[in-house]
Every structure is written in structure tokens, then in C-alpha cells.
Amino acid sequence: MRITRTTLVTGVGAVVATALLAGCGGESSGGSDADGEITGSIRFQTWSLTPTYTEYLNGVIADFEEANPGTSVELLDQPGDGYSDKVLSQASTNTLPDVLNLPPDFALPLAQQDFLYDVSQATDLPATYVEGSVEAFRFAGVEGVYGYPWYLGTDVNYWNSQQLDACGLDSSAPPATTDELFEQAATMAQACPENYLISRVPGLGDFTLEGIDILNEDGTEFIFNTPEAAAIIDRYAEAYANGEMPPTVLNSDYLGNSQLFTEGKVAWTTGGATAIDSFEENNPSLKDNVAISPALNISPLYVQGVSVAADSQNLATALAFAEFVTNTENQNEFAHIANVFPSTQGSDGDTYFTEDDGTPSAQARVTGFESLQTAEVLTPYSVNGAMNDYLGQQIALAIRGDISGQEALDTSVEKLNDLLARQ
Secondary structure (H helix, E strand, O other): OOOOOOOOOOOHHHHHHHHHHOOOOOOOOOOOOOOOOOOEEEEEEEEOOOOOOHHHHHHHHHHHHHHOOOEEEEEEEEOOOOHHHHHHHHHHOOOOOOEEEEOHHHHHHHHHOOOEOOHHHOOOHHHHEOHHHHHOOOEOOEOOOOOEEEEEEOOEEEEEHHHHHHOOOOOOOOOOOHHHHHHHHHHHHHHOOOOOOOOOOOOHHHHHHOOOOOEOOOOOOEOOOOHHHHHHHHHHHHHHHOOOOOHHHHOOOOOOHHHHHHOOOOOEEEEOOOHHHHHHHHOHHHOOOEEEEEOOOOOEOEEEEEEEEOOOOOHHHHHHHHHHHOOHHHHHHHHHHHOOEEOEHHHHHOHHHHOOOOOHHHHHHHHHHHHOOOOEOOOOOOOOHHHHHHHHHHHHHHHHOOOOHHHHHHHHHHHHHHHHHHO
């Protein structure tokens, strides 16, 4: 995965996996002892990180080999496109590399078929990594943890200070919760009917933000059609009817709130910690005119990890290398050069992530890093594109006023459960 694409394509790996892994039964050729000697050769597969980060990766490998005489690590890198299919093909033919770079949604089908090693048996993960990043590799219905957290991403809020201050709001105190967002959106609409604070429609992640469960405990059934979730949809419908959202927000050709924020047409968007640079570059009038705050309610978490093949013939070496790649020192170095966040607890000792030098980019970075301590994956990895599309269609009907929020969710849960049963 390219560093600029930290937002994951949720559920794609799980969907494709059903067909490719069906029939192989999770059988492997049998691995070695996790407590054995750290020696021998292993293969380390990354996802579209070379040639940009070849020097860094080779440096990590050289340091590991020097610290562990008798070991040898071969670096493999796969192209960005088709990586999930490549990994699933490797699994189905029992040719998985010993250590491989996987996001949780790609790891899920492999863990379900016993192709990955439960790394919680080898490492005290909660003591080493940010809690949410560990939880990202725990999957409903599968005991264990199937990846060492590597680099992370999250979103922060960006507000057009000039618009907020000119429309009866205070840019030094932007909304911190969903309730405050709707309250301030109404104030802006009354003061400045041509300006909008809300310019997006809700999705599953918005239910998680309000503490609503998306799936049952074993991950076999969607259960988000609650009165509380319906109330969220109805609240958006009311805001839309009151002119508090752009009339084009439900159109198929809607540009998205990030683009409209860049153009100065809406007052709020979310984005990664480096998004501020893009906003200012593409619209210089936004320079020194953007307020930054943490994401509403709960910060979203985007995770990349390093997993270990269960049938590695040098399992102890593979585990040791995976831990080495993801230790604090190596993660901090990588995060500096790749503009991502490290997942290790000890990374808060690096002032690059904790000290604001007064620049917007530093403020966004510090805000994002602080958010990682409580950030969560907001949408289950079993949710695929078809599910999101169907839900989005029903929510759009409800916001337009054609159906109620409860009707939209009841219909969606029925359809999504049918799709889930077919996976």
C-alpha cells in the first residue's frame, strides 16, 4: 500500500477471499517452533513501498541481520494494484512469504482459514502498541490477533475560520460532538444561508460514533437498525430540509466536502494530518484561515500491519523480524519520512509527534497523534462496497424525505444480512 493511501478499502479482501480460498481448507505445510532459534532465511513482503522506501527497508533488514547472526531476510514488494488477489493466491498455493505487510481487511480471510499465526502468543501486544491498532487485528469469530500494528492514519477536523466567525460561530471553539455540529450548523444557516457547515451524508461509522453496534458479537448479523440510529438519519433529513446542507449533497455527481472545502464553498471537512498542506497549496486563501480540531466523538483509525505466516519454516525468526520492523525506533524513523503515524506506545517520546511549533501542519500532526490513543476502526472489515452502496442509497432516500430513517435502516439490515450470509 502506498503511504499516501492510508485509508483502507474496507471489506474487499474478505469478499474476494471467499472464492479464492474456498476448498483449500486452511491447510498448510506445517510451520516450525515459535520458540525456536532465531536463525535461517525468511521472506518479507511489502505492499508498493519500493522504490520510494527501499533504502529504509534495506536498512532495517541489515540492522536485523547484524543483530541476529545467521539470519537472512529477502525483501519482496508487490505492486499496489491487485495486492489482495496476489496474497490470496499465495495463500491458496501455500506460498505465503514468512512476513507480509497486510491491512486488517486483507488479513481477515487469511486468519479465518488459519493461514496466519496468532501473534498474541508471542508478544505482549497491549503493552507495546496503541490499543486500537491491536484491536484492529482481532476479528469476530476468530480467537487471537493476526498482525503486528505498523503504521497508522487518522482524520482530524478542518474548519474555515473566516466563515465560522462571519456566520455567528467561534472558530476557536468549533464543534466537538455530533450534537454540537448540528447546533452550530443551524446557527450558520440562519446567519449565512449560502454557507454550509454540514456537507456530507452519514454512514455506518456515524453509528459507531454514537455507540451503536453494527454487528452482533460473533460478526454474523447486522443489528444497526435501532431507534437511536434511525434518529441520526432523521436528524440529517431535518437539516437537509432546513437548508443546512448543500442541495447537491445527494446528487451522484456531488464533488465531496473535501473538494468543496478546498474551494471555500463549505466550512468543514475531515482529512489526514497532512491534508492541510494540500488545502493551502490548492487554495492559498485558506492559509492561516483553517482551524484544526480532533475528529468528532471518536477519531477513526486506519491501520497497516505486519503479519506472520502460520506455516513459516523459520517461525521464530519471522516473529522476531516482525517485532523488529514494528519496534518504536524503526516505526518512528519510518513515520518521519513517510508522513504516517507510528503504532507503538513508546513513540510519544519523540517530540516530532507531540510538540506544536506553531505551524498548521505541526498542529494537525500533534492533534492526530494524540487522537490515536482513543481512535477506533469505525466500520467492520466484513462490510464491502456493495453493502456500503446499498446503505448509502437507502440513507439518501431518507434524507430526501422519501422514507423514514427507520425504514431505510430496516431495509438495509435485511439486504446487508443477505449479502453477509453469501460471503
